Amino acid sequence: MRELENQRALVVGLGRSGLAAAEFLAARGAIVTANDARSAPALGPAAGRLASLGVRVEPGGHPAALFEQQDLIVVSPGVRWDLDPLAEARRRGVEVIGEVELAARYLRGGIIGITGSNGKTTTTALVGHLLASAGIPAQIGGNIGLPHPPAISMVETSTPAGWNVLELSSFQLESIRQFRAHIAVVLNVTPDHLDRHRTFEQYAEAKARLLATQRPEDFAVLNAEDPVCVSWSSRTNGVAVWFSRTQQLEVGTSVAGGWIVCRRQGTETPLADSAIPIRGAHNLENTLAATTAAYLAGAAPAGIARGVASFRAVEHRLEFVRAVAGVDYYNDSKATNVDAARKALESFDGNLWVILGGQDKGSDYTPLGELLRRKARGVFLIGAAAPLIARALGEAVELVEAGALERAVALAVLRARPGDTVLLAPACASFDQFENYEHRGRVFKQLVETIFATEAQRTQR
Numbered sequence: 001m002r003e004l005e006n007q008r009a010l011v012v013g014l015g016r017s018g019l020a021a022a023e024f025l026a027a028r029g030a031i032v033t034a035n036d037a038r039s040a041p042a043l044g045p046a047a048g049r050l051a052s053l054g055v056r057v058e059p060g061g062h063p064a065a066l067f068e069q070q071d072l073i074v075v076s077p078g079v080r081w082d083l084d085p086l087a088e089a090r091r092r093g094v095e096v097i098g099e100v101e102l103a104a105r106y107l108r109g110g111i112i113g114i115t116g117s118n119g120k121t122t123t124t125a126l127v128g129h130l131l132a133s134a135g136i137p138a139q140i141g142g143n144i145g146l147p148h149p150p151a152i153s154m155v156e157t158s159t160p161a162g163w164n165v166l167e168l169s170s171f172q173l174e175s176i177r178q179f180r181a182h183i184a185v186v187l188n189v190t191p192d193h194l195d196r197h198r199t200f201e202q203y204a205e206a207k208a209r210l211l212a213t214q215r216p217e218d219f220a221v222l223n224a225e226d227p228v229c230v231s232w233s234s235r236t237n238g239v240a241v242w243f244s245r246t247q248q249l250e251v252g253t254s255v256a257g258g259w260i261v262c263r264r265q266g267t268e269t270p271l272a273d274s275a276i277p278i279r280g281a282h283n284l285e286n287t288l289a290a291t292t293a294a295y296l297a298g299a300a301p302a303g304i305a306r307g308v309a310s311f312r313a314v315e316h317r318l319e320f321v322r323a324v325a326g327v328d329y330y331n332d333s334k335a336t337n338v339d340a341a342r343k344a345l346e347s348f349d350g351n352l353w354v355i356l357g358g359q360d361k362g363s364d365y366t367p368l369g370e371l372l373r374r375k376a377r378g379v380f381l382i383g384a385a386a387p388l389i390a391r392a393l394g395e396a397v398e399l400v401e402a403g404a405l406e407r408a409v410a411l412a413v414l415r416a417r418p419g420d421t422v423l424l425a426p427a428c429a430s431f432d433q434f435e436n437y438e439h440r441g442r443v444f445k446q447l448v449e450t451i452f453a454t455e456a457q458r459t460q461r
Contacts, residue, residue, distance in 0.1 A: 005029035008069060012062065012086070013076025014038075017099040017150035019046055021074045024102070024152050026053045033058055035066055070094055074102055077143070077171035080196065098175030100142065100168065103151035109137075109162040111180065112293055115173060115210050116187025116223075118340040119286040121145070122278070123187060124167040125314045126286065126307075130294035133310065134303025137162035143169045145438060163297055171196070174206035180213045183293050184236065185221040187286065189228035190339040195362040204228055214238040221292045223285065224249060241296065243288040245281060253292040255284070260291050260308075271301050272308035279318050280347035316441035318344060321448045324455050326418025329448045332425040333441030338363045341427035345371045351420045352376040355408045358428030358440070360385035365392035365427065372397040378415060380408035384432040404433065405440065409447040 007030045011022040014036040022034045032055045040047055040059045047057045058066055067073065067085040073096045075086060090096050104111065114124045121144050128140035139157055141149045144167040151166055158164055166181075170193055189207055191200050211220055211232060218238030222229040225244055233240045241264070242252030253262045259270045271291045276284060291304050299307075313319050314334075321329040332344045336358075345352065345368070354376050356368075365388065372379060378398040381389055382405055390399055402408035405424075412422045424444045434440040 006031060007071045009033070009072045009074065010035060010067065010070045011074045011076070012036075012083075013079040014043060014046055014050075015076050015078050017152065018074075018076035018078075019050070020150045020153045021076070021099045021102060022050055022055050023053060024155070025074070026050075026055050030072075032056070033066065033070075035059070035062060037061055064088065067094075072097070074099055075175055077169060077175075081171075081174050096175075097177060098172055100151045100166070100172045101176050101179050103155060104176075104179040106155045107151070107164050108155075108158040108160045109164055110182040110297065112163055112165045112183040112185065112297060113168050113179075113181030113210050114166065114185040114187070114289075114293075115168045115170070115207050116185075117190040117192045117337060118335075118343060119187045119282060119289075120167045120169075121334060122283060122314050122317050123185065123286045123290050124165055126290040126311055127185075127293050127297075128165045129311050130290060130304050130307035131163060131165070131297060131299055133307030134294065134299035136297065136299055136303075138165055138297075139163075140165040140167075142166035143172060145436075168210060170203055170206040173209045176209055176213070178213060180215065181210055181218065182214075183219045183221065183296050184210045184214060184238070185289050185293050186210065186223065186226075186229050186232065187289055188223055188226045188339070190337070191363065192337040192339070193361055195360070208232055208235055211236040211238075219293075219296045221289055221296070223289070224252065225285075241292055243285070243292050245285050245288060253288050253295075255288075260288060262292060262295055269295070269301055271295060272305040276308055277311065278313045279320075280343060282343040282347070283313075283318070316438060318347060319441070319445075321445050322452055324413075324448065324452045326420075327413075327416040328421045330421060330423045331441045331444050331448075332423060333430070333437045333444060335425040335427060336429050336437055337361065338365060338367060338427050341425040342368060342371060344423060344425040345375055348375060348421055348423065350375045353378055353380065353412045353416050353420060353422045355380045355382060355402075355405065355412070355422070355424045355444075356389055356427055357381045357383040357386045358426045358430050358434075359383060359432040360388055361429055363427065365389045368427065369393050369396035377420065380411055382408050382426070382433070383428060385428045389427070405443055406447060409444065409451070413451055 009030040026032045035058045131138035220236040224242040316333040319331040335341045373396045380402040430440040
């Protein structure tokens with residue numbers, strides 16, 4: 001890593017990955033400047049921590065002069081790739097890369113890259129769990145969020161014989177250049193983040209970059225039921241390996257006789273019982289993708305089977321919180337787009353009270369109308385997107401303007417009856433009222449726990 005010594009490096013955006021990238025570069029002798037649009041007070045203790053490492057911190061905007069005289073610019077996922085100073089730097093021939101691209105240059109071992117509009121977090125966690133159950137060294141990180149590290153923080157703990165399992169967003173993938181996934185997994189591609197990518201085509205192109213740098217000895221695990229994935233089989237130089245929940249595949253992973261079965265090179269290998277312990281048909285798809293990736297990474301079927309049987313839902317993804325007075329409460333705060341919310345709704349038979357809303361991402365909410373009409377008793381609308389959702393849904397279902405999550409939960413307590421389910425599946429980003437989707441999910445769970453405590457006190461009187 002001596003090539004970083006005395007290199008002038010600018011890190012743009014000081015979220016988790018930007019902070020980690022700045023620390024990584026400074027520790028290796030680079031002359032680092034860290035830049036963020038937020039003010040110094042808004043950065044909090046992070047600015048002081050970087051300054052103690054010799055990093056020059058420049059908050060409060062992105063002045064063009066700061067991007068000049070740099071040898072390397074590392075861009076955080078939250079910063080628009082088409083920011084004018086970045087575009088100008090690229091025109092001048094400055095190397096501009098993302099944090100994931102920087103990490104890939106130094107990670108030891110293999111890389112399993114997982115993307116998709118929905119299911120990334122569950123699948124990433126499951127792949128890591130399956131490999132561990134099979135006794136194969138692996139670490140997970142990337143976009144998956146706390147407590148897992150950004151990719152650049154995984155460099156020190158990576159090993160030549162291990163696997164680095166990375167959840168990758170479109171924001172991260174649009175900036176890769178030579179990053180290579182030895183096993184690339186694409187779960188699905190449906191409209192999301194159109195507020196940033198502007199069109200579905202541009203969003204899909206960012207996702208497709210995961211396949212572009214693969215080599216003939218690599219694998220691309222693709223969803224045979226997703227039309228975009230099907231059209232992408234020619235985009236990889238690697239071997240396409242398909243998975244399907246409904247089709248019997250001659251080559252690939254599917255369900256047969258109650259088992260998840262992988263067929264490759266003329267052999268049929270049962271990997272796990274298809275009665276998986278996480279809810280929803282979409283989670284069967286996630287499990288098919290994860291078992292395929294783990295098998296390709298060298299996991300034995302017995303280890304995969306143990307891992308599938310012992311896996312539990314990740315936090316904020318169709319997470320059962322608890323039952324209170326005969327009403328079940330589920331936290332799917334990670335359902336930050338319409339397709340994710342749709343899949344959450346499809347996981348239940350009916351009697352739903354659904355909490356929708358947050359920060360709009362340029363989404364069309366009308367596809368939720370018919371599902372809500374059939375499955376929901378009512379919808380509580382929260383956040384800035386509430387008027388947009390109300391117009392899109394019309395009279396498909398009873399709509400209640402709640403405004404804030406706290407009031408939505410309070411209203412749900414009054415309206416729900418034993419046998420009903422209250423489901424937080426917002427179909428929106430969280431940034432209008434919360435720090436992130438994790439914060440939104442934690443608040444929801446705290447509200448439910450308060451309801452439980454109040455109900456317990458009432459019944460004990």
